[in-house]
Amino acid sequence: MSSATTPNTKEVNNHVDDEQPTTRRIRHLSLHLNPPFTHNHHYNHQIELGACSSRSKVDVNAGQLSSYLRGKHRDVQERVFAYFNSRPDLQTPIEILKDDYRELCMRQLVGLVREAGIRPFRYVVEDPVKYFAIIEAVGSVDMSLGIKLGVQYSLWGGSVLNLGTKKHKDKYFEGIDNLEYLGCFAMTELHHGSNVQGIQTIATFDPVTDEFIITTPNDGAIKWWIGNAAVHGKFATVFAKLMLPAHDKNALSDMGVHAFIVPIRDLKTHKTLPGVEINDCGHKVGLNGVDNGALRFRDVRIPRENLLNRFGDVSRDGKYTSPLPTINKRFAATLGELVGGRVGLAYSSVGVLKIAATIAIRYSLLRQQFGPPKQPEISILDYQSQQHKLMPMLASTYAFHFATVHLIEKYAEMKKTHDEQLVADVHALSAGLKSYVTSYTAKSLSICREACGGHGYAAVNRFGSLRNDHDIFQTFEGDNTVLLQQVAGDLLKQYQEKFRGGTIAATWSYLRESMNTYLSQPNPVTARWEGEDHLRDPKFQLDAFRYRTSRLLQSAAVRLRKHTKTLGSFGAWNRCLNHLLTLAESHIETVILENFIEAIKRCPDANSRAALKLVCDLYALNLIWSDIGTYRNVDYVAPNKAKAIHKLADYLSFQVKNIAKELVDAFDLPDHVTRAPIGKQSPGEAYAEYTQYVGF
Template identity: 70%
Template sequence: MVTTPNSGTVVREEADSTLAMRLLRRLSLQPPPSDPPAPDAAKYTDVEALKGYLRERHRSVQERVGEFCLTRPEFLPTPMELPSSAHQELCIRQMSALVRDAGLRPLSLMVADPAQYFALMEAIGAFDFSLAIRLGAHYSLWGGSVINLGTKKHIEKYFDKIDNLEYPGCFAMTELHHGSNVQAIQTTATFDPVTDEFIIDTPNDGAIKWWIGLAYLQAKLATVFARLILPLEGEGEGGEPADMGIHAFIVPIRDLETHVVLPGIEIHDCGQKIGLNGVDTGALKFCSVRIPRDNLLNRFGDVARDGKYTSSLPTINRRFAATLGELVGGRAGLAFSSVGVLKTAVTIAVRYALLRQQFGPRRQPEISILDYQSHQHKLMPMLASAYAFHFARVHLVDKYSEMKKTSDEDLIADVHVLASGLKSYITSYISKSISICRESCGGHGYAAVNRFGVLRNDHDIFQTFEGDNTVLLQQVARHLLKQYEEKFKGGTLSVTWNYLRDSMSAYLSRPNIVTARLEGEDHLRDPNFQLNAFRYRTSRLLRSVAVRLLKHMKILGGFGAWNKCLNHLIALAESHIESVILVRFIEAVRSCPDEKTREVLKLVCDLYALDRIWKDIGTYRNVNYVTPNKAKAIRKLVDYLSYQVRLVAPELIDAFDIPDQLIRAPIGMQSEAYAQYTQCVGL
């Protein structure tokens, strides 16, 4: 027999392999080691106390809407295959019932208490997002544009009739060729000094107003954004008309009595959408449509009878910024309502995971799929995020309400960036999360009756509504860079960005080699460590992108440099928003008066923070902010905290206080899910 020098090694490797296979087979036949016994949930949290802490001061309006809708036949669950036309007609009836029968006055609510208004929209969205978006298009956009961009004469003329639905309207900003770049829209409003009118024109097909909610069926008036053009004797140079930039105008599009489309206006249906087909969306085209001069919403710029233009703001850019700044409420509302979508999706997925049993130790009962580590890894950080986003949205609405009361310029700028960032970050996260929830429910998640499809499709457009998420994140990054520049010029920083003032030098110095090695649970669950990690990452990204921009600008110019660093800028914005969210969560934990509730919120907060750190662990490792062993400790602790949160998941879900009538998905009910499931599909 001929052997090679390595033949003995080969034989030993084969023997080792055989032995390993035997050991694996033996282990597969043994029951896994039991987890620590699940403690009594009452030791962790009092559901009623947690529910009470989550309830914001606007809970009463949600209960009022819920009680009304649950007693009305037109608010029965919308059939899954309802045609768009029938769905739109149903939503119009529902909208009328809420205003005329329930006596809701959303526009008054929006002015008096924005938090109550946002809560109202969330409650309505729990029944049907198409209905909520329809109300939002009328009140937030059409009504909001009149009261925020108009002056006393507009409010006196339109407010009450918008509030009681006598003047249904729409918001015509987006054009076929321009959505995010509003300054480039092409619709014109040319002043005619002879007749004292503006002439609204669509100069080409690219300027057709597109995706205008309520335009195709319901709206009688529109806020039309257009370029204000003054005639030759105005302020233009070289004999050219003067383009004064983007302004908003009230344009009647249908007869107030007959509802007939007015002369010079074309209205077309934008067609079937992926979701929200209970909202009619139309395209508007204008051909020499004349409107009175008073129909200019003139808060930031006005035209006198003689054609002279006046404004308290000296430049087109400043007027444009002020105009869009007043419309930030739409972004705040989308962030607010999105959190409700996440709560619903997570509730359905977690309750199903508790109900569904699959596999288990040999000769023993099957176990809940939520007892599997992989399932906990999917759903428990998502549940933690729902809590984190809840407290972030409370902060956003508080800041927005304060801004509306004070009109403080610094606060306006902060709220604009905060709303842009939270809307972008939250809606993007939730769109991905709905798909994960669907997947985690297996085949039953694919059944339309269990709602993941409609939640995903109706919510998906939130990433585009009120500004594309990628564009909005760039606004956040741009503002951070501005604050960074202010710091190094010795200027003051606004409160929202104070960690740049207080801690930039510490964050950008060499990481502490002792802290980088600490692995204990007490250290990792210390809010100071978590916040420092979040802020270190943000500050490092901020400094590095500032350096990169300066380098590229010398060769590529401003636009080219920005584009070259775009992914870096978006990462910066997302990192900052995560820091803002964590700050709000930590403060909510500290402010909780009930000890048991505070303990469970601390557990959830720690999972949120450490899961985010682990998901970006490469960044921390690359700069030696954490050692390999510390990174491993973070991963293990995330797994352990996911298990701990799983133990109280039913209570955490119940604390969202979403009635079964609003959950509606059979697999998301608190009891008898399978029985209701079979009834829903007609067995």
């Protein structure tokens, strides 16, 4: 029994199966037990299951698909690629000492801005989509360079633009833009990272001199892991608790965390300024082109004007004013303006995944090994085990691409409109996607290395450096576990609003519909539907994702209510923490699938649309199968349907394998960007370059 075929399904499926279910199952079982070998002696010899051989390969044009993927800012990315291709002296060697790497990274940034004329700072507010396109391209060239650029423009520059007022922009914009004012973002402390409200650095106002005094009260308050601090930075945006004289002259009032511009080195001599102590955080696991340092402040005095005063200001006589009534609201507004860092990391992480997937898949198509008796060797991507490693990953890469593109578009709209609901929406979505995507990419980099065997272990083929440089993405801009808890917390708030008749944020739009749709007893008829048309229907896929999230949300709410009575709110949260993290991940997977489906609808080219539909189906069904126990436990999926999902996911993986070359070619990453001999576009050049590298 199957549902009607959707238009998108028709574009992918030209095969019509008229067999009865029993006959079809017997034939499939027979083919499984006795798989026929094809006798093709050409290079592209493949092992195919008979059940798949009658289905035609999707015809996809990599150029047209690439145009859809890369969008309107493709030109500026190609300018970045072309500049570094023209400057071999600025390309990062495989082996380089930390101090040399830092100086090279600085030269790369200066060359990009002053020679190539690419000025990212101008787009931070005016055109964030273009800014993130530059960030992705620069990070593809060198991840350390991408992070150093982000520290300068997103963090240091972004704090001035987003937390300051006109006087700050007028004074600092040009110097930040042209790199004269290299800066840092000094939020994280030795003892406090994710809990920003707990930071201990203090900024005390002195009404006699009209200055703030920046002080590090103990070793735990030393600013730590501060990019650009160890060598190049001249300014720092320092986050500190603002302390004002109270009515009692011997007391101080804590006004909460604020941001201050603190000069740390002399603009002319580059010497460390009085009262500022800077030390080097040293060699790191990765990203050694970035000069991370530690900062201690010993009663450093700065002018009152150096308070970034968009959300709170201090007058000459020490009076505090703010457009927001409470410390918590001011703190939320401050962090809300800094969400661009999470957006950029999520988007850049997808860029890293594209590089790794491209190298691993091209090598898997090139490398031949074993094969039928007395027949030529076959590509290792023809093996089901290799497909199982790489094809769902390729599907996820596409899914993440469209989800993060959606995120940066929403972020750009938020910066333009300042709509409160959109601000909340972007905050939650960026937290979830940053956490989910960076964790997935980190795991996938190791899988790609393994999939390429011994050659994946060679430094020249980049998996090691990609893995090490990307690893910290899981901690940057908020630890991933903490961010997932934020998503879970927001979901529970939305759940409560649903039943109070309140408004629902756009990210959780499916909660606008009756939760009963997803929480009612599963339909025993549809639970047994196993037809391909039904399983590839976007409605079935989305309903399954939403059902899982809704059940997790309802059960989490019930458990929290129960445990709060005996353990209190914090104890209850901690008792249910793993449940809440699973809930957050399930919700993010739902959002990713929604955006993938919408992106397919918008794709103007029919062949590209068919290819994307195939990839999307693999993404959805592979995730459903990976958690099939959840669906089986509540009878959402009957045993026969579970088997059909598994079988179809394997078949889709095989079909995606058939167009894997075109799919990675559509990422449009030149060889001088991927920089891995085993990942060359032309298979004939791969081993030639590899052997030359080792000296033959």
